[in-house]
Amino acid sequence: MAHSSTVEVLYHAHHSWLNGWLRRRLGCPDSAADLAQDTFMRVLSARETPSIVEPRAFLTTIAKRVLYNHYRRQDLERAYLETLAQMPELLAPSEEDKAIILQTLLELDQLLDGLPRLVKHAFLLAQVDGLKHGEIARELGISIATVKRHLHKAALRCYFAL
Structure with missing residues (x-):
């Protein structure tokens, strides 16, 4: 009180x-x-x-x-x-779908807040663009092992936020 x-x-x-x-x-x-x-x-x-x-x-x-x-x-x-x-x-998309997508993007942005830029970028390339590990590695100029570490870090952030 x-x-x-x-x-x-x-x-x-x-x-x-x-x-x-x-x-x-x-x-x-x-x-x-x-x-x-x-x-x-x-x-x-x-x-x-x-x-x-x-x-x-x-x-x-x-x-x-x-x-x-x-x-x-x-x-x-x-x-x-x-x-x-x-x-x-x-x-x-319809107006309703636009609103749902925008809200999801805002929640995802908030969820990933604080992660390094490359980690967020790798996660978005995988989840939004549907790129495979090798494609993400080429796009970002990093190794596949680093892509896996970045995706793991972002996935943990999402998992523990829920």
Whole structure:
């Protein structure tokens, strides 16, 4: 109970300031409001609130992570839409399938976050493009043994996340 009351006090004292801080960075009041809420949801969903000496610095740190994820999501969505635009109209997925695919891509991106770039690239070449180990090795300029290690590392990340 103490955790939620601490977050409530933090929210009432600093929500307007955080919303303004995000609005200046985003230029969009609606997105700023959404990300301010996401920031406080992260604080609320934490197991325990650390002792906060500088509340605005604390909130800024969390908000920067939320903002980074927002931009990353936008980049991924833009790349997906660009790929779709290159497809013949007859092969393009339905709107429902597009939404499901985009959500899956976002979840996969979050799941693989923190892995080295080559590990992610190898995993995506295998899972999305359907390439075999030898083809991935040639594409990335690495050995087949390294491809196997990369795929194993990514698979473990996925397995333990579930």
